[in-house]
Amino acid sequence: MPPGGRTRQTAAVDNLIGILSAVVSVLGAIVAGVMTSWSSRKATAFQAKLERERHEETKAEQAAKVLSRYREPLLLAANSLQSRLYNAVRDEYLPVYLHCGDEEQEEYARVFTVYTLAEYLCWVEIIRRELRFLDLGAERENRDFTKRLLAVTNTLSDQKIYGSPHYRLFRGQQQALGELMMQPGADGHHDCLTYPEFTHRLAEDPRFHRWFARLLREVDDIADQSIAGNARIIDTQRALIDLIDFLDPDKTRLGADHREKYEEATPSPAPPASSSPAVTTVSARPAAG
Secondary structure, three states, rough: EEEEEHHHHHHHHHHHHHHHHHHHHHHHHHHHHHHHHHHHHHHHHHHHHHHHHHHHHHHHHHHHHHHHHHHHHOOOOHHHHHHHHHHHHOOHHHHHHHOOOOHHHHHHHHHHHHHHHHHHHHHHHHHHHHOOOOOOOOOOHHHHHHHHHHHHHHHOOOOOOOOOOOOOOHHHHHHHHHOOEEOHEEEEEEEEOOOOHHHHHHHHHHHHHHHHHHHHHHHHHHHOOOOOHHHHHHHHHHHHHHHHHOOOOOOOOOOOOHOOOOOOOOOOOOOOOOOOOOOOOOOOOOOOO
């Protein structure tokens, strides 16, 4: 082959090699770019997942802190209310003191009955406000807590199951009464009116009194109604016991004798013919004070 031909062939080969090298370089750059982009997206997604998990953990911690802060006052308020309802339905307190002729005792029987409900609603409203921006659905304990709170709320607000309307409070009314009972507390948190403060507001603030006037009247209905007529009161008391069992499962704050669900009185077994007539019995329970 003439020298010129070999030179042209060599040049062609060199050009081909150069083109192939350029193509390989471009492909390498593309592959590297794709891999870098994929790795970057994967790292970003992983980081976002970690952030979400940290955020969820923070919300769970915040919810746990709120529940811990208010567990004790809610427990005591729930117990005070269930005890009052229990004894009211048993006919051992309201019928005795509501119209006993002693003005001070009559007022206490009526007003403190309403106060126990208002105090409970107050702590529920305080907790609701502090938890409203937190998602409680992820933790089983939080779901159980919400379920038991709603059981009390729904029993008080139901308008289909219970024939008698006394002590029926729709959700908005429950929240409003709870809000009226709130007052500033320590460290920027809320607290609940004490019983003396509550009675003072009733006497001095017509607007405040207006919200509780119906409940004050309906204390008479609790005393006068039959067991069937007080079904809402009884079911509320039972739902409160379920809430108490959740708040104090080991019975360290309240013993077993303070969390008895109301059961309708049943006759004792028939005695022998020579014995005295059978009497109606109920489980022993301390009288409300």
